[in-house]
Amino acid sequence: MLDLHCHILPEVDDGAGSIGEALSMAAVAAKEGIDAVVATPHFLDARSIDDFVQGVERQRQQLQSVLDAQQMDFDVFLGAEVFMDPAFLKLGGLERLAINSTPYILVELPMGEVPLYAEDFIYRLRLMGFIPIIAHPERNLAIMHDPNILYRLVDLGCLCQINTGSITGFFGKQVKRCARILLTHGMGHVLGTDAHSDGTRGPYMRKAVEQLKSWLDEEQVRNMVNILPYKVLGGEAVSVEPPRKYKGSRRFWLWG
Numbered sequence: 214m215l216d217l218h219c220h221i222l223p224e225v226d227d228g229a230g231s232i233g234e235a236l237s238m239a240a241v242a243a244k245e246g247i248d249a250v251v252a253t254p255h256f257l258d259a260r261s262i263d264d265f266v267q268g269v270e271r272q273r274q275q276l277q278s279v280l281d282a283q284q285m286d287f288d289v290f291l292g293a294e295v296f297m298d299p300a301f302l303k304l305g306g307l308e309r310l311a312i313n314s315t316p317y318i319l320v321e322l323p324m325g326e327v328p329l330y331a332e333d334f335i336y337r338l339r340l341m342g343f344i345p346i347i348a349h350p351e352r353n354l355a356i357m358h359d360p361n362i363l364y365r366l367v368d369l370g371c372l373c374q375i376n377t378g379s380i381t382g383f384f385g386k387q388v389k390r391c392a393r394i395l396l397t398h399g400m401g402h403v404l405g406t407d408a409h410s411d412g413t414r415g416p417y418m419r420k421a422v423e424q425l426k427s428w429l430d431e432e433q434v435r436n437m438v439n440i441l442p443y444k445v446l447g448g449e450a451v452s453v454e455p456p457r458k459y460k461g462s463r464r465f466w467l468w469g
Contacts, residue, residue: 214418215442216242217312218319218348218374218405219250221289221416222272226255228409235276237411239287245418247406249288251312251446253319253348256293262306269293290446294321294348299330302337311343315448319374321348327355327362335369346445349376349407350400351392352384360394360459367400367456372445375401377421378414393428399456403441 220228221238229235242250254269256262270291277289292312295301297320311318318338322331338345347366350356350373356363367373378384379392395401408416425434444451 214245214247214422214438215446216247216250216406216408216416216418217292217346217403217442217445218253218294218376218407219416220252220254220294220407220409221250222252222254222269222276225269225272228254229411232276232279234411236279236283238408238416239276239280239285239289241411242406242408242416242418243285243287245416247416247418248286249290249446250416251290251292251319253292253294253312253405255321256295256301256310262304262309265293266291266306266309292319294319296321297323297328297331297334299334302334302341307341307343312346313446313448315445316342316344317346317372317445317448318343319348320345320371322350322353322356324352325354327353327366332365332369335366335371339370344370344372346372346374346403348374348405349379351375351379351395352388356395357387357391360391360398360400363395363400364456364458372402372441372451372453373400374403374405376407377404377418378407380404380421380424381417383413394459394461396425396428398459399454401437402451402453403437403445 223229223232223235280287290313293310350363379388382389406416
């Protein structure tokens with residue numbers, strides 16, 4: 214399996230704190246059936262993209278070298294988790310933050326809201342040739358309140374990455390409910406562990422995949438777990454079902 218969202222690179226953000234912890238994360242991931250990850254360190258401010266990419270690529274190469282030396286069949290590819298800041302659209306070299314030098318780019322919403330400029334941000338990324346992947350939308354408070362907020366972004370051409378911990382209930386009952394709604398309404402397309410450590414926020418995948426099998430049909434699960442992630446990594450075009458609006462009660466959704 215492929216993990217499209219992982220903070221495995223040591224000493225670059227709030228993920229792995231050392232090369233030792235990064236190796237431990239890789240060992241946990243391998244036990245979970247993951248054989249490759251996309252390292253997605255946070256890109257949070259308008260610093261030089263060149264400096265950022267050079268720094269994280271050095272860490273990726275170092276980690277991959279140690280993994281190879283230990284004969285671990287485990288690959289680390291480079292990406293970034295890019296905060297949804299309109300200022301970033303003016304930076305040169307934004308393509309260097311994309312997943313494995315493909316058109317796919319992982320974008321993080323503010324946790325508490327979907328800003329008014331979100332649609333314009335996505336539209337402009339699409340005009341630039343990118344295919345945005347929204348990171349863990351199920352954890353966004355506004356989307357938890359009204360899942361249909363995400364509908365328009367998906368309709369504009371986004372994919373959405375759902376955290377495995379959201380599916381298993383690690384982030385709480387409301388996040389799990391939101392994840393299920395998004396996944397069963399064509400607004401969840403790929404998984405990511407969003408791992409930050411080798412402990413409770415580790416790169417766990419198996420339990421989430423088993424839970425998915427009770428929410429989606431076998432073909433949908435296979436597509437999400439075994440096909441779409443690898444197409445993203447290879448920069449291939451993907452075909453997904455159109456999003457469908459959620460017709461449930463928002464009041465029940467918040468408090469039920």
